[in-house]
Amino acid sequence: MKFPFTVFLENIFCCVNECLIYTECVSDAEECRDIGKSKQRLFERLGLDNGNTQNTRMWPLIFNDNPVDTKYFNPAYIAVDLYVTSIINVNEKAQSLTTQVKMITAWPNSNMTWDCADYCGIEIFATSKNNVWTPDIGIMESIKTEFGTKESPYVLLYSEGLTVSTDIFALTTACKMDLYKFPFDTQSCNITLQSTVYSDLEIILQTVYESARLTNKSKELFQAQGEWELLDIQNKNATTDDGLEWFKIHQLIYQITIKRRPLLYVINIIVPVFFFLVLDVISFFIDTTSGSDKMSFKVTLLLSISVMLLLVNDMLPSASEHIPLIGVYCCVIFCLIGISMVETILVNFMMVKGAEKKSVEITAAVTGREDSVRDQQNPPDSVRDQNEEQSNNILLNQILTEVRAATQQNQRQKLSWTRVARIIDVTFFILYIITIIVFMSVLWKLWLS
Numbered sequence: 026m027k028f029p030f031t032v033f034l035e036n037i038f039c040c041v042n043e044c045l046i047y048t049e050c051v052s053d054a055e056e057c058r059d060i061g062k063s064k065q066r067l068f069e070r071l072g073l074d075n076g077n078t079q080n081t082r083m084w085p086l087i088f089n090d091n092p093v094d095t096k097y098f099n100p101a102y103i104a105v106d107l108y109v110t111s112i113i114n115v116n117e118k119a120q121s122l123t124t125q126v127k128m129i130t131a132w133p134n135s136n137m138t139w140d141c142a143d144y145c146g147i148e149i150f151a152t153s154k155n156n157v158w159t160p161d162i163g164i165m166e167s168i169k170t171e172f173g174t175k176e177s178p179y180v181l182l183y184s185e186g187l188t189v190s191t192d193i194f195a196l197t198t199a200c201k202m203d204l205y206k207f208p209f210d211t212q213s214c215n216i217t218l219q220s221t222v223y224s225d226l227e228i229i230l231q232t233v234y235e236s237a238r239l240t241n242k243s244k245e246l247f248q249a250q251g252e253w254e255l256l257d258i259q260n261k262n263a264t265t266d267d268g269l270e271w272f273k274i275h276q277l278i279y280q281i282t283i284k285r286r287p288l289l290y291v292i293n294i295i296v297p298v299f300f301f302l303v304l305d306v307i308s309f310f311i312d313t314t315s316g317s318d319k320m321s322f323k324v325t326l327l328l329s330i331s332v333m334l335l336l337v338n339d340m341l342p343s344a345s346e347h348i349p350l351i352g353v354y355c356c357v358i359f360c361l362i363g364i365s366m367v368e369t370i371l372v373n374f375m376m377v378k379g380a381e382k383k384s385v386e387i388t389a390a391v392t393g394r395e396d397s398v399r400d401q402q403n404p405p406d407s408v409r410d411q412n413e414e415q416s417n418n419i420l421l422n423q424i425l426t427e428v429r430a431a432t433q434q435n436q437r438q439k440l441s442w443t444r445v446a447r448i449i450d451v452t453f454f455i456l457y458i459i460t461i462i463v464f465m466s467v468l469w470k471l472w473l474s
Contacts, residue, residue, distance in 0.1 A: 057145030067144045071137055071182070073156045100226055103160050104131040104233045105218055107279050110246040112253045113195060115202075115212070115283075117340060121168055122200040122214045124281070127246065131189045131233070132160055138186040150182045157188060160228060165217040165276075166198035205347045207340075208290035209472055211256070212283050219276040225264055230277035232260050252289070257282040294351065298333050298358055301326050302461065305362050309454050320373070323366040330359045350472050357464060361457070368453045375446035 057063060068074055111125035134157065141148045157180060164170070171194060181189045200214035220228045232239070240258045247255060259280045264273045305326050311319045334355050 060145050060147075063145035063147060064150070067139060067147060067150060068152075070139060070144075071150075071152075073152055101132060101160075101228050103162070103220075103228055103230050105129070105162065105230055105277055106233050106239060107216065107218075107258070108239065108246055109243045109255055109258065109281060110193070111248045112251060112255065112283060115200075115253055115285075117202060117204060117207075120200060120202055121197055122212075122281075122283075123195060123197045125193070125195050125248070126216075127191070127193045129189065129191050129233075130160065130162065131187055133186055134158065134182075134188050135186050137182050137188060139184050141184045148184045150184075151179050152182060153178055154180050154190070157182070159188075159190065161221050161223070162218050162230070163221050164196065164198065165219060166200070166215060167196060168199055169197040171195045203347070204349045206472060207349045207351050208285055208287040210285055212285075214281050214283070216279040216281065217276055218279070219265070219274050221274075223274070225273050225275035229275050231262070232277070236260055252286055253283045254286060255281070256284050290351075294333060294337065295354070298330065298355055301329055302358050302361065305365055306458070306461070308365075309450070309457075319369055320366070323362065323369060327359070327362050327366065330355060330362060334359065350468060354468055361460070365453075365457065368449070372446045372450050375442050375449070378442050 106129045108127040108129075109124050110127055112122075113125060114123040115121075116123075137157065155178075159180070176194070177190070177192050181191075183189065196216070198214060198216055200212065202210075202212050204210055218230055220230075234242075236257070236259045239260070240255075243258055244255060259282070261278050261280070263276045263278055265276055266273050305323065308319060308322050308326075311322065334352075337349075337351055337355055
């Protein structure tokens with residue numbers, strides 16, 4: 026349901042936007058010969074020449090003696106339309122939003138009415154803000170406000186008793202952001218407008234146009250297509266007591282919904298980290314005999330992921346209710362590559378163990394056999410000379426037998442260690458692939474839902 030004042034404002038704004046002038050005022054303007062004198066007379070008629078305190082210091086509605094208009098202007102309905110023309114900066118760590126906005130404020134003033142036919146058809150009159158009463162509307166979330174060039178020093182007076190002020194400024198407001206789905210996130214930030222001294226019995230804030238029209242007009246006025254896209258502008262009314270139950274202040278809350286364009290972060294972070302994971306999977310096909318090369322490759326991947334984690338840490342706020350999914354993404358891949366490196370160390374150890382296990386046992390067996398044979402051969406020189414050739418043959422046969430037995434045992438032991446290492450490597454590779462598929466499926470479901 027619209028208030029009568031809102032309907033009245035819509036009609037006035039439509040006339041201004043379409044550059045329409047009332048017919049009777051046009052006809053009188055055509056007969057006017059000196060527009061300058063008419064403006065001077067109007068300036069004096071409105072009491073702007075003598076610094077009338079009733080115009081500049083007092084709430085204008087207390088001077089309204091028209092019983093017909095009183096029902097419309099009691100309390101005063103202040104219309105505020107807010108258009109977002111640019112999203113300058115979104116600071117995730119500081120939890121702040123910087124936008125360029127255009128704010129049109131309109132309020133009734135029954136002391137500033139005139140018949141445009143008496144003043145050469147002048148329907149709109151511009152004057153300094155210092156000459157008229159202006160509502161004290163503040164922005165509760167404001168951290169810093171800078172006007173684009175400078176604050177507009179003028180307001181427009183309409184013959185029907187309407188005062189309109191237009192300001193364009195860069196506004197930095199506090200905004201609590203949820204970065205759980207970063208960089209596929211959508212943020213909603215509030216801009217709360219309220220008077221600082223007038224209660225809801227004196228001033229009520231409202232909009233002239235509906236939220237859909239404010240959103241479409243803001244998109245038309247949008248000046249820069251950066252990282253963020255404007256989705257929607259909604260408005261609602263509320264009241265606050267500021268700790269005093271008997272003194273409530275009316276609020277107009279604009280909720281600005283923006284969406285991040287994630288392409289930059291996908292190219293610079295998500296895709297490179299995923300390629301590192303793919304390279305780690307491919308490293309399983311490197312020949313196990315070159316263990317040092319495989320380990321060096323995995324260590325390089327691990328260091329690369331560490332650099333990506335530092336980049337993500339610089340972007341995200343230090344305190345957050347939920348760990349962002351991109352942090353989980355990088356940390357899990359970091360852990361997977363770390364576990365893969367540990368498995369490679371274990372497999373290499375088992376391969377080397379299998380290759381060197383029995384080399385010492387062979388030497389000990391042969392040496393021990395030679396000593397035992399020498400101890401048994403202590404006959405006189407004559408007998409030794411006769412049996413020398415036979416003893417040598419027997420000794421040689423025994424040595425060869427021991428070497429063959431030790432070699433066969435060492436080969437079996439080597440094959441046993443190698444077989445276990447290969448079984449572990451293949452089993453880990455299969456489990457590794459399954460873990461990656463499950464993790465990526467769950468992550469993308471949460472990320473894009």
